[in-house]
Amino acid sequence: MNLNIDAENELTYDAIVVGTGISGGWAAKELTEKGLKTLVLERGRNVEHPNYPTATKDIWEFENADRPTQEDLKQQGVQNRTGYTIRQSTKHWFVNDLENPYTEKEGKRFDWMRGYHVGGRSIMWGRQSYRWSPMDFEANAKEGVAIPWPVSYNEIAPWYEYVEKFVGISGQPENLPQLPDSVFLPPMELNCVEKELKKSMMDKFGRMLTIGRVAHITGPLSHNESGQRGNCQYRNLCSRGCPYGAYFSSNSSTLPAAAKTGNMTLRPNSIVHELIYDEKLGKATGVKVLDAETGEQLEFYAKVIFLCASTMGSTYILMNSKSSRFPNGLGNDSGELGHNIMDHQLGVGAGGEYDGFDDMYYAGRRANGVYIPRYRNIGKDKRDYLRGFGYQGGASRQGWSRMVAEASFGVGLKEAVTRPGKWTMGIMGFGEVLPDHRNFVEMNYDKKDKYGLPTLSFDTEFHENELNMRKDMKADAAEMLEAAGIKNIYTFDNPTGLGLGIHEMGTARMGKDPKTSVLNKYNQVHACKNVFVTDGSFMTSASCVNPSLTYMAFTARAVDYAVQELKKQNI
């Protein structure tokens, strides 16, 4: 008997965090810093800063000029749908699709891009970091779309500030109502052509162009507690992992902070596939874990559980946690669990060439572009669709690859290539996708992954609002470039599935009413108070800005609330 009790004690913690990406890292940091003994479970392998295997290699150290082989594409064909993720330098950050299958409803793509390792997608993320605006939080209620957000901008604003001071966001204050400023580190510079476009857009359209707001260290960071964060070196090799810790990742930032408290136990190779629900207590008492290395089935217990396993990961765990109280998945009294999948629609925009600034160039590789904040459906502007979009893009001078299409070869080519080519400028839209009950994910018990666990099946597509918006995303891009004197303009509109924005969200949305939502305003499961979900699944709408900063702010706020509730013995 005593042995059993001892064993259980070893497996019992104050808190469990599932996942180590952007949200899990923040949950781990906040919980441990508040003194909770916290078990952090990660389904993939361990990755410790600054040990990123390809981070300091030069291009000539990779086989095949860093291109994927046919064998790579066989193993990771779905992960390569982006066209940029499966490279010799980065492929180890993305899952093997043969080992980790999922199902798409016939004729409807869902592009699920992910990596299973400590740090999750915080290693490969785009680092673009934007606050939501009051307008974003109010839109659902005003327009009668889906359900209202239970949180206002004013409630979350202090938490944005809280996380920004730790993360370090480089950017330019612009004082725009639709894109509130963060607490900024110095902005990166625009180049000559980007400055031209900025001026033209303001003069001719009254629209803003600003430098991208990115989670990079560009100046003194007040905290720098980890000692692992250094200034950006402008190598633009971020997605390999940054040995300088110049951009924010769980590995360089939150997990070291959590480890420093002495309160964190990090357990990689631990696949959480189910929550343990105690019907009498009306609480989740722990998690069921499959050890990915040994195949062992384990259980761990805690007073409070934070699901930060990514939108689809956390949704999977909830859907797979069935009990007589929750026959349709834990917390799913509303029937909304797995529904309302959103993303950002992209792959549409325009580009062209700029004549001029032949005597101007740039130095260093800026791992950032320009940002054009949303201007549609703001003020007097009214479109035949709801919400809006922003653009990301940039200008650069053509390099050696332009020579393929040019008439020269031999000595002439070798000489000509030493001069940079024409300036080119391109912008791509990131459009808001509305929450729609028809876009959903469900368990697939017929198809199993390599561990014998059930998998996910997606049924999603873009609807009328997205498709109407997309027309503007293309036409406006061309119009603004043309107005700035860009020549030889081309437009592009490449079809994607939902998911290709790698901003999937919405499958366990928060709301005031438990009948129509899974979580309350503190990311707490309405019907199971000691379970919190703080990854993208909580999102009630999508805005058009990159979501990670918002996940961080909500995670920190949810932990603060959870610890207060624990102290009050409410959970």
Add this chain to the structure above:
Amino acid sequence: MQRTALVLGYAISGPALMGIMNGCKAAPELTYTPSFFTKEQAETVSELAQLIIPKTDTPGAKEAGVPGFIDQILQECFTTEDQQRFMTGLTEFEADMKASFGDTFVYLDAEKQTQAFQKHHDAAVEAARAKPSEPKPFVLMVKELTLLGFFTSEPGATQVLQYEAVPGRYTGCAPLAEVGKAWAS
């Protein structure tokens, strides 16, 4: 069949014999052991690459290992369809060398090689401009792979172009005269 005939053609006449018969130069030395190409195909592609990026006061395609790069990337990264397109293009290219210039590419003298390449290259550049969505003609496939291999090699990136492993700063607008050469990446 075309390809087989070409290979047989080599086997029957023999490179040395052909060289003597045509009064042309001897077979070029291969700088690597091909895995995807036959020896003869490898020689042609190797010479084409060197014609596109010759050795000057900086290394050329061969010195940068481009021929071996092309052999490997075709084998490992190309779909079967694209491999076949390349090989068909190579066979047709050689057929035209024989028909129009009297010998396989590697045995033509330097002037004829340049003339022959120029003819195919001009036509290919023209075709690619007219129909940018069509797959690239053979000589542009070779050119693209040559440039890719060369400018991602250490000599190409650091000696012909300019490369900084760790720039340490970003300057958005700088006079070209101060920056110097084009960046490799």
